[in-house]
Amino acid sequence: MLVPYDHQSSEGVDRSIPASTKDAVEPILPLPALPVLSAERVALGERLFSDKRFSADRTLACVSCHDLRRGGADGRPFSVGIGGAVGEINAPSVFNSGLSMAQFWDGRALTLEEQVAGPVHNPLEMGSNWSQVLDRLAQDEALQADFRRAYPDGLTVNNVSNAIATFERSLQTPNSRFDRYLQGDQAALNPAEVEGYRRFRELGCSSCHQGALVGGNMYQKFGVLGDYFAGRAITRADLGRFNVTQRDEDKHVFKVPSLRNVALTAPYFHDGSVATLEQAVLLMGRYQLGRELSELDAQAIAAFLKSLTGEWRGALLQ
Secondary structure (H helix, E strand, O other), rough: OOOOOOOOOOOOOOOOOOOOOOOOOOOOOOOOOOOOOOOOHHHHHHHOOHHHHHHOOOOHHHHOOOOOOOOOOOOOOEEHHHHHHHHOOOOOOOOOHHHHHHHHHOOOOOOOHHHHHHHHHHOOOOOOOHOOOOOHOOHHHHHHHHHHHOOOOOHHHHHHHHHHHHHHHHOOOOHHHHHHOOOOOOOOOOOHHHHHHHHHHHOHHHHHHOOOOOOOOOOOOOOOOOOOOOOOOOOHHHEEEEEOOOOHHHHHHHEEOOOOOHHHHHOOOOOEEOOOHHHHHHHHHHHHHOOOOOOOHHHHHHHHHHOOOEHHHHOOOO
């Protein structure tokens, strides 16, 4: 049974998950340790991530849409590309992307290396091509030397992609308060957040949002128990994984997004249409769970989700 909670009082509140909610398998796991990565390649990738020579008009870099000061996203419903072109889908956070089963909302890239080429060639994003990018980078003698030190064959498309991907693999955000709670620090969450996690589990949110990323490890239809797309003009982006597989059953199917750092990455959903976590929770309840959640449900779950904000380079993400 779901009960209201008091945001302020902790008197008489058990900070552990109630027995009715506990089970033998915890649906959410702490982030794993950072993999061993080449420091030279991480540093190269970080430089390239901010390099505007990747865009045709030299105005945009990867960081333009994946701002590491904004949760790894850009705070827009749709990103703005070269010449003011507006993208078709909300930019996901780059943080923790190395742990995802695939890249992009529709999973069309299986690796981070493969993903790098997408924005470079997209006319709504960087509008460039590898030949142009390599020609520009090759004029930078210092960069050429750094590539020769990091890679036996120096500056190549594959090595540029790998350097950026290696930097992105370094962008894990451990030590969220919820991670500390999972590791035994019962005081890491306040009573409202503990209650929110209980509701998150009991209502069924963790059926899809689970694992170390709290998502990012399966595909799911948007609108399992209700038609989210009813009464609206369907865009290509709305078709989701259908654009990759051309199978009717994959229409409106998307990679389940990670909820790590989700408090920092509004607006929400692939269409960037929802401004607040609370509203996102209510809509997920309606279309994915077939339930009209209460405002208390939404507030409690949103409180829990805010505890998933982690740290990068020893500082809490803002």
